[in-house]
């Protein structure tokens with residue numbers, strides 16, 4: 001008997017072609033797991049009711065020779081991706097019951113390739129958080145150990161893969177929201193170059209930082225899903241035309257390690273030890289590791305927590321009780337805004353709107369926002385210079401292992417520390433990926449963070465695969 005959920009996308013595709021099992025068999029295997037585990041794990045907020053029709057379309061693609069590697073592959077969306085006729089809430093009460101009226105760019109791609117979209121996965125409210133605890137629809141539990149958070153904000157997408165509730169999933173990443181939960185749940189998660197994947201129809205958090213990306217059990221599965229969704233989209237003004245995505249020709253097999261950055265305060269000892277072991281494994285695979293100095297990178301987190309809330313305060317202005325979702329009863333137009341936003345936005349979202357509005361206010365705009373934007377350019381330039389010499393920069397994905405529920409929720413700064421190593425890739429717009437790198441003594445997953453220059457996704461996947469192999473040996 002074949003364990004249907006243990007197969008990679010390529011293996012599954014082969015079996016489909018050989019007629020060893022049907023798409024319905026595969027989908028049912030995943031749906032059975034969801035039925036069994038989701039009550040407790042809460043990775044999915046909803047399983048869609050039109051799966052049978054989707055399967056029919058995929059079967060037709062096999063029958064008429066238009067199938068792709070993604071045809072018939074069960075996938076979940078993060079709850080901030082629009083899928084016509086389906087509910088979408090961004091993990092927020094303010095959008096409770098909102099039904100999408102058009103397809104996100106990535107959903108269009110998945111549909112045209114015949115993927116089976118099983119449902120939508122839980123997330124921190126409006127993608128703000130690092131633990132999926134800020135979702136208005138309950139926490140998601142880490143399938144590896146249910147006493148621990150799955151990370152966030154794409155915690156539902158990561159947990160869905162880790163619990164065998166989907167073969168691959170999509171997440172979104174503004175400061176680490178794909179890579180950090182991937183690391184916490186022991187799966188692979190990748191954030192593409194800014195502009196490589198369409199943001200059209202994704203509920204925006206911070207538009208200059210947001211990117212959609214793939215999650216899965218292997219680097220190759222993640223690569224296949226990335227290949228299926230990365231394309232120029234004229235509906236997204238920041239989407240980069242394919243011909244401008246210039247790739248370097250060859251892997252030099254040189255990787256930079258930012259030693260000073262790794263000595264930052266608050267980095268867990270087990271994380272450092274695991275990272276040192278990862279470095280040795282890459283050296284065994286024939287990579288040369290060199291010390292690099294990135295004196296400005298330590299300002300990334302500060303820049304992020306200025307630029308991001310500023311963009312959040314603008315983007316979330318549209319949730320006014322009139323245009324979308326919920327509306328609180330009120331006597332005046334002002335009260336419609338105030339009461340709706342007060343009642344239906346959670347605490348973290350309100351904190352960031354307040355912070356962002358303050359940052360953008362007259363008198364503070366220059367001192368905070370403009371300064372952050374300038375430092376952002378300097379960080380980008382610093383990274384670009386280093387990428388002249390190295391293929392990639394590696395660090396741990398998160399400064400600490402998965403934590404327990406409630407441990408960091410009351411202390412925003414401690415929660416924000418989750419993003420230390422992941423945020424620079426969003427600040428600079430470069431691609432980055434987390435690959436499982438082993439476990440703590442307690443058996444909690446850890447991840448290696450690999451970052452490459454703009455458009456060098458191929459190099460990222462190549463290094464990721466070498467690392468996966470090294471880990472097996």
Ligand code: GLN
Nearest residue numbers: 127129173174175176177
């Ligand atoms: N943890 C980060 C934050 O809270 C990242 C969020 C994200 O990438 N969407 O902002």
